[in-house]
Amino acid sequence: MAKMTKEEVIEVAHLARLAITDEEAEHFADQLEAITNAMELLSELDTENVEPTTHVLQMVNVLREDKSIPGLDRDLVMKNVKEHEGGQVKVPTILE
Amino acid sequence: MSLVEKTAAQLQEMIHTKEITIAEMTEKAFERIEALEPKVDAFLALNKERATQLAKEMDSVPFAERGPLFGLPIGVKDNIVTEGLETTASSRILEGFNPIYDATVVDKLKAAGMVTVGKLNMDEFAMGSSNENSYYKKTKNPWNLETVPGGSSGGSAAAVASGQVPFSLGSDTGGSIRQPAAFCGVVGMKPTYGRISRFGLIAYASSLDQIGPITRTVKDNALLLNAISGYDDKDSTSANVEVPDFTAALTGDITGLRIGVPKEYFAEGVGEAAKQAVLDALKVLEEQGAICEEISLPHSKYALATYYILASSEASSNLSRFDGIRYGYRTEKAGSLLEFYMNTRSEGFGDEVKRRIMLGTYALSSGYYDAYYKKAQKVRTLIKKDFDDAFEKYDVIVGPTTPTPAFKIGEIIDDPLTMYANDILTIPVNLAGVPAISIPCGFENGLPLGLQIIGKHFDEETVYRVADVYEQATDFHKKTPQTWEGAAQ
Numbered sequence: 076m077a078k079m080t081k082e083e084v085i086e087v088a089h090l091a092r093l094a095i096t097d098e099e100a101e102h103f104a105d106q107l108e109a110i111t112n113a114m115e116l117l118s119e120l121d122t123e124n125v126e127p128t129t130h131v132l133q134m135v136n137v138l139r140e141d142k143s144i145p146g147l148d149r150d151l152v153m154k155n156v157k158e159h160e161g162g163q164v165k166v167p168t169i170l171e
Numbered sequence: 172m173s174l175v176e177k178t179a180a181q182l183q184e185m186i187h188t189k190e191i192t193i194a195e196m197t198e199k200a201f202e203r204i205e206a207l208e209p210k211v212d213a214f215l216a217l218n219k220e221r222a223t224q225l226a227k228e229m230d231s232v233p234f235a236e237r238g239p240l241f242g243l244p245i246g247v248k249d250n251i252v253t254e255g256l257e258t259t260a261s262s263r264i265l266e267g268f269n270p271i272y273d274a275t276v277v278d279k280l281k282a283a284g285m286v287t288v289g290k291l292n293m294d295e296f297a298m299g300s301s302n303e304n305s306y307y308k309k310t311k312n313p314w315n316l317e318t319v320p321g322g323s324s325g326g327s328a329a330a331v332a333s334g335q336v337p338f339s340l341g342s343d344t345g346g347s348i349r350q351p352a353a354f355c356g357v358v359g360m361k362p363t364y365g366r367i368s369r370f371g372l373i374a375y376a377s378s379l380d381q382i383g384p385i386t387r388t389v390k391d392n393a394l395l396l397n398a399i400s401g402y403d404d405k406d407s408t409s410a411n412v413e414v415p416d417f418t419a420a421l422t423g424d425i426t427g428l429r430i431g432v433p434k435e436y437f438a439e440g441v442g443e444a445a446k447q448a449v450l451d452a453l454k455v456l457e458e459q460g461a462i463c464e465e466i467s468l469p470h471s472k473y474a475l476a477t478y479y480i481l482a483s484s485e486a487s488s489n490l491s492r493f494d495g496i497r498y499g500y501r502t503e504k505a506g507s508l509l510e511f512y513m514n515t516r517s518e519g520f521g522d523e524v525k526r527r528i529m530l531g532t533y534a535l536s537s538g539y540y541d542a543y544y545k546k547a548q549k550v551r552t553l554i555k556k557d558f559d560d561a562f563e564k565y566d567v568i569v570g571p572t573t574p575t576p577a578f579k580i581g582e583i584i585d586d587p588l589t590m591y592a593n594d595i596l597t598i599p600v601n602l603a604g605v606p607a608i609s610i611p612c613g614f615e616n617g618l619p620l621g622l623q624i625i626g627k628h629f630d631e632e633t634v635y636r637v638a639d640v641y642e643q644a645t646d647f648h649k650k651t652p653q654t655w656e657g658a659a660q
Binding site for chain 1: 267268269271272364365378404407408410470472473475476477479480487491494495496497498499501505506507508509510511512513514516517520525526528529530532533536542543545546547548549550551552553555587588591602603604628
């Protein structure tokens with residue numbers, strides 16, 4: 076693992092929708108580099124012919140009949156929304 | 172004997188003989204919580220008004236219609252949603268969030284007649300091993316208020332250890348029930364993945380998270396697992412398997428039972444006291460008729476790295492839903508929508524959560540996916556196979572729960588790798604999806620140590636049987652912490 080740079084951390088933070096300062100980026104760069112270096116341990120294992128496990132139990136698709144059922148009550152949902160009007164959630168301007 | 176020292180059966184007996192009403196029991200629970208909270212800081216929200224009202228109504232339910240947990244108080248970890256009761260997962264980003272429905276486990280608690288007294292502190296979004304990552308408060312270990320209660324279900328374990336409640340629910344992604352149970356000297360069970368519905372559990376790492384009970388005794392733990400287990404069509408990873416009566420498994424007989432003792436769980440980094448306590452426990456189990464043999468789980472040393480790649484990857488995906496639009500914290504400083512998202516999330520999430528989101532985003536990003544995420548999924552296969560192979564010959568696997576007892580608040584908070592190593596003995600269990608319990612097995616410098624008993628998929632019964640035999644043969648669970656003294660009973 077090459078050294079993790081401040082620029083890489085800023086890029087990853089952007090992908091994760093996190094705003095970070097230069098100072099924070101340097102701090103996280105050191106920590107993330109230490110963590111990813113520790114994870115390099117896995118490279119000593121030969122996993123060429125090993126199947127990945129995405130789920131520990133046998134899984135099957137869960138299907139239900141294609142019919143409409145009531146969703147959450149809109150007035151109740153709106154109780155947790157900071158700003159809303161006419162049954163709709165208000166957000167900042169998207170198109171300028 | 173005071174109320175807080177009684178088991179579920181003893182409390183039921185008191186209600187049955189009219190020695191106490193449910194309303195009085197609930198009132199006493201709140202009295203004790205109010206007396207101890209200034210020291211322990213376990214609760215984030217109390218449900219006093221509704222719980223008091225409910226308790227009064229419950230007193231009029233005929234005895235014939237009551238189950239074994241009817242009318243008993245319980246605390247719930249704050250990442251489990253409770254209708255009308257603030258649920259934050261200890262994060263600023265969910266400040267003020269009042270769920271409009273109950274998690275399936277909370278529905279089941281209600282059906283069992285339990286009284287939810289409040290929500291318990293935790294590491295933010297269940298990420299942490301010390302409870303120091305909560306946005307709201309730091310819960311203290313009732314055995315020594317300068318030490319951590321463990322994480323992330325530290326509030327759940329501390330509330331039971333200090334006698335604020337006899338029962339609580341936690342969640343366990345990499346050891347988050349068992350490690351705090353060990354640190355606080357109580358009984359904590361991480362059931363088989365899929366045994367309990369995760370509907371309404373705020374997700375951290377969906378393929379690893381599992382809700383479980385924390386109690387003072389093994390039998391109470393089994394009773395609570397009875398109440399919350401079962402298939403749920405609202406959770407597509409819920410297992411459609413039969414739920415036995417777990418208390419029926421407590422036969423007291425482990426004659427001929429085969430116990431595997433992994434040599435890797437006694438490796439460098441595991442403290443001498445923790446090792447010795449487990450070796451002493453194995454002697455007790457042998458005296459009770461079990462056969463103990465050393466085994467190897469050769470891929471144990473890879474579990475920590477595997478876990479942090481997988482858990483962080485899943486977290487980066489799960490936590491993308493927190494955007495400030497529909498609920499919770501919303502930034503004041505935003506021009507564009509992108510700034511709105513970025514500022515909300517940066518102000519709303521704490522450092523540990525940011526660290527894991529970034530690590531997960533990195534591990535899943537183009538160019539690193541094969542090297543990290545896919546590789547970790549393959550190593551998980553090897554770790555799970557270690558357990559499958561061991562369980563061909565052995566009924567349970569036994570080792571320490573944690574390498575050391577509770578550490579001091581602030582001692583390792585700035586050293587993520589050392590902090591992560593706390594869960595080194597519990598993480599393999601989550602990766603394999605098997606059940607495991609931690610029960611008290613000794614002390615080091617006055618702080619509790621935990622014995623971990625691991626079982627086969629859906630064989631919580633054998634885990635409980637072994638735990639119960641050990642508990643009956645020892646006195647560790649009868650000792651009480653310093654905060655116990657002098658508080659309202």
